[in-house]
Amino acid sequence: MTQTSVKAVKSILSRSQLPGSDWAANPYLGCSHACLYCYARFMQRFSEHSGPWGSFIEVKDWPELDPLKERPRLAGKSILIGSVTDPYLPEEAEFKRTRTLLKQLLAIAQPEGLLSDSGLLPAPDLLSDESGFSLTLITKSDLVKRDLDLLTQFSQVRVVFSINTVDETLKEQLDAAPSIARRLSALKACHDAGLTTACFIAPIMPGLTDVAAVIHAVRPYCHEIWLDSLNLHPSCKEPVLHYIATQQPHLKPLYHAIYEEHDLSFWRELDRYLRQIAAACNLPYCTDFAEVKPCEVKPALVNFSAPS
């Protein structure tokens, strides 16, 4: 049972240091998906809760975004929703903070004077990209389907599904988020609704994540497939290494080599393997967002785990 409380915050938007995003928005503090490998555990120091990561969330209550003030500030910028939580936690079904945020951002994205009483604009063809911001949401949940009515009204929006295995048994050991089957179904729904979609294969768990199987499963419904390595941040190192030692002991030497001896050969080999897959499937391949070029062929493989 997740402990839930409401937290008043000064703003829902904060400057982002993450590549490819200028602003970050996290409607919740904490995350009930409780992923074993979660690097966002460090956020707990900003919380009043002392229980284990995943046992609590704080529901953020922020002053409504002012379109007149935000439109120039966000023009040409990128906003990432869900950098240290999932915007579609189960609790979102009740609290609707992500849906509220989307409505506020839609009011900024839309020309003034065209909003209906509900805050929604019924005619998408009347929308202009006046503010010019782009929106990216990262989720592990099919609850995102609830908001397709809003998401399809943004001119620059990308929904990213975090999937690092197609093995439901392994998934159950790694996170408490919706099943892979539900994520794949939601990915397809977003794709079929005309949204730009991506799959984030992250973190790649050495010896556990079958990247080819995930690529095969998501490929028909994605414009991009991102891949990133498991980063053993100090806050998640202990639970991950405990899991490997107790549940996957045959992988202990590999994890020791990668995370204690800093041996990069696993990631170099993975880079070679992914290049082979890309070549065989005639897919674009790169190791940096800056190299991604608009093209007809999709999905592009963007491998952030490749050693430089």
Ligand code: SF4
């Ligand atoms: S969904 Fe993301 S933020 Fe939430 S627990 Fe998992 S890794 Fe952490």
